[in-house]
Amino acid sequence: MARLQGPLLPFLHPCLESTLLRLHRPLNLLSLSLYPRRLQSTESASLEQPQTDTLSQISHLNPSPTDYGRTIFADKATVTLSAGSGGHGCISFLREKFIDAGPANGGDGGSGGSIYIQAVRGETSLHKLARRSIIRAGRGKNGQGKSKGGTRGEDVLVQVPVGTFVREVSRHDPIAEEEENRRLEEGSELVEGETRGTWRRDKWVLYPASTPSEYATAEFPPLPRPRRSNLMMAQPEPPIELDLSEPMEKPMLLAAGAMGGLGNPHFVSSSDRRPKFATRGEEGMSVTLELELKLLADVGFVGMPNAGKSTLLRALSRSRARVGDWAFTTLQPNIGTMVLDNSRGRPQVQVNRASGEPRTQISVADIPGLIPNAHLDKGLGLGFLRHVERAQVLAFVVDLSAGDVVEALNDLWKELGEFETLRGMETNMQTESRVVEWKAFSRSTSSASAHDGTVARNDENIIIEPSGSKSLTALPMAPISSKPWFVVATKADLEGTQANFAKLQAYLTALASGTVDHPSKRKNVWKGRLAAIPVSAIRGEGVDQIPEWTVGLLDD
Ligand SMILES: Nc1nc2c(ncn2[C@@H]2O[C@H](COP(=O)(O)OP(=O)(O)OP(=O)(O)O)[C@@H](O)[C@H]2O)c(=O)[nH]1
Numbered sequence: 001m002a003r004l005q006g007p008l009l010p011f012l013h014p015c016l017e018s019t020l021l022r023l024h025r026p027l028n029l030l031s032l033s034l035y036p037r038r039l040q041s042t043e044s045a046s047l048e049q050p051q052t053d054t055l056s057q058i059s060h061l062n063p064s065p066t067d068y069g070r071t072i073f074a075d076k077a078t079v080t081l082s083a084g085s086g087g088h089g090c091i092s093f094l095r096e097k098f099i100d101a102g103p104a105n106g107g108d109g110g111s112g113g114s115i116y117i118q119a120v121r122g123e124t125s126l127h128k129l130a131r132r133s134i135i136r137a138g139r140g141k142n143g144q145g146k147s148k149g150g151t152r153g154e155d156v157l158v159q160v161p162v163g164t165f166v167r168e169v170s171r172h173d174p175i176a177e178e179e180e181n182r183r184l185e186e187g188s189e190l191v192e193g194e195t196r197g198t199w200r201r202d203k204w205v206l207y208p209a210s211t212p213s214e215y216a217t218a219e220f221p222p223l224p225r226p227r228r229s230n231l232m233m234a235q236p237e238p239p240i241e242l243d244l245s246e247p248m249e250k251p252m253l254l255a256a257g258a259m260g261g262l263g264n265p266h267f268v269s270s271s272d273r274r275p276k277f278a279t280r281g282e283e284g285m286s287v288t289l290e291l292e293l294k295l296l297a298d299v300g301f302v303g304m305p306n307a308g309k310s311t312l313l314r315a316l317s318r319s320r321a322r323v324g325d326w327a328f329t330t331l332q333p334n335i336g337t338m339v340l341d342n343s344r345g346r347p348q349v350q351v352n353r354a355s356g357e358p359r360t361q362i363s364v365a366d367i368p369g370l371i372p373n374a375h376l377d378k379g380l381g382l383g384f385l386r387h388v389e390r391a392q393v394l395a396f397v398v399d400l401s402a403g404d405v406v407e408a409l410n411d412l413w414k415e416l417g418e419f420e421t422l423r424g425m426e427t428n429m430q431t432e433s434r435v436v437e438w439k440a441f442s443r444s445t446s447s448a449s450a451h452d453g454t455v456a457r458n459d460e461n462i463i464i465e466p467s468g469s470k471s472l473t474a475l476p477m478a479p480i481s482s483k484p485w486f487v488v489a490t491k492a493d494l495e496g497t498q499a500n501f502a503k504l505q506a507y508l509t510a511l512a513s514g515t516v517d518h519p520s521k522r523k524n525v526w527k528g529r530l531a532a533i534p535v536s537a538i539r540g541e542g543v544d545q546i547p548e549w550t551v552g553l554l555d556d
């Protein structure tokens with residue numbers, strides 16, 4: 001029998017194979033009961049399909065604290081994008097049989113690579129950019145002999161989540177600087193013995209194997225003007241400020257690569273038939289940008305620690321957010337995706353009323369828990385509240401088993417209201433510190449300051465906003481109280497939660513009719529239809545209503 005074992009056995013002895021399988025089956029079952037973890041593996045799947053499905057469903061919604069996917073998240077990033085420099089021009093001469101000193105045939109250098117940006121669905125965080133402080137596009141290759149131009153440098157595409165705001169912090173544009181230098185030089189008088197255009201020896205390349213002394217004494221013609229590629233015309237006007245709130249079909253140019261240097265045929269003249277120099281490629285520009293996620297997700301879960309937000313996210317999406325029965329299990333937002341499903345495994349297409357874009361999914365953010373006095377930076381504090389501002393619709397997740405839900409909802413709203421008040425004060429202080437005001441300012445200073453800051457004139461006051469300070473102001477966000485919201489009352493599977501839910505419903509009815517004040521204590525609050533959805537996230541019951549309700553609010 002031992003000799004008969006092997007991969008060919010089923011082909012050679014099909015009758016033996018089936019008997020062997022029958023013999024082995026009880027053994028397999030035994031090993032499964034010894035290692036319960038393997039119940040979810042493929043072996044058991046083929047044996048008892050329906051039971052495994054329920055088991056994996058249960059383990060997905062009630063996982064052990066160690067069963068989670070690590071989330072890496074960053075909502076801000078500062079990166080310096082450096083466009084590729086051009087390759088150098090080449091110094092070469094034609095050489096063939098019977099032609100030992102032919103004409104110049106050095107190729108031009110290739111232009112540098114450019115940097116593009118594209119907002120795409122599927123990206124949810126800026127962490128990939130946050131850990132890279134510099135992004136460089138490829139340098140153009142140098143020109144070669146036989147009039148071969150250098151190849152272009154490699155382009156770089158930066159993909160960011162939809163809802164990213166991009167602002168320029170600073171830029172270094174060598175071509176603009178050189179043009180400015182030339183302008184100043186042309187305006188000045190020539191010093192005796194100086195010839196124009198040769199002042200930048202470092203812009204030239206000499207033939208290979210030339211010595212430094214030859215380089216120092218070589219005579220160069222006037223340096224050609226710095227060249228800008230046609231692509232540079234498509235660059236956004238500085239300072240860059242982009243609100244990428246929609247997915248982009250095509251990437252957008254941010255920084256175009258610099259032009260390559262000129263090969264030696266460009267410098268052939270009647271006096272110098274065989275020029276032994278070429279120009280270096282232009283230096284690529286670099287621009288430092290601050291990227292910030294303005295829109296985190298379509299729906300944001302707001303709740304006390306341990307309310308069951310992460311479990312709810314697991315029930316709504318395929319997220320593997322960490323769940324644990326202690327406070328602050330979640331420290332970074334987890335973003336999940338709810339697929340708008342017609343229950344037949346095919347996404348349902350709904351048209352987004354605002355943009356006309358087809359909508360097949362909704363992104364959901366499970367935000368860390370909020371505790372009383374979070375607005376004073378307690379718990380995860382202000383960092384957390386920033387995420388709430390970035391959701392389009394808020395879902396207040398309240399635990400039906402943890403005391404009075406109406407009180408919990410009021411506490412949550414109180415924190416949000418206090419945060420908004422603080423936020424307003426902060427914005428005012430920021431504006432005040434940035435704006436320096438002079439009364440009866442003389443007009444002559446305006447042109448000088450236009451170079452390094454912006455000048456605005458309102459009647460007799462002139463306000464100068466110094467651009468020297470690199471910190472950008474906080475992004476303007478929609479007020480939290482103006483966002484559509486609803487309540488998800490979770491843990492409805494637990495005993496005695498019905499009365500609590502009834503109380504919540506009565507409160508929302510009173511709120512809608514205006515008999516009680518809005519819990520945020522703010523004016524201009526959102527006045528839509530209020531709803532409380534009872535769910536048991538751990539059993540995955542009642543959660544189907546959430547996508548439907550959210551789409552309604554998003555389209556409102
Ligand atoms: N019975 C019951 N328990 C639940 C339900 N949802 C969550 N839990 C339990 O509540 C505990 C906390 O759940 P989490 O999902 O981690 O709560 P969270 O709001 O994300 O907590 P933090 O991340 O710490 O803010 C876990 O032990 C869950 O198993 C539910 O619907 N029913």
Ligand SMILES: [Mg+2]
Nearest residue numbers: 309310329330
């Ligand atoms: Mg959590």
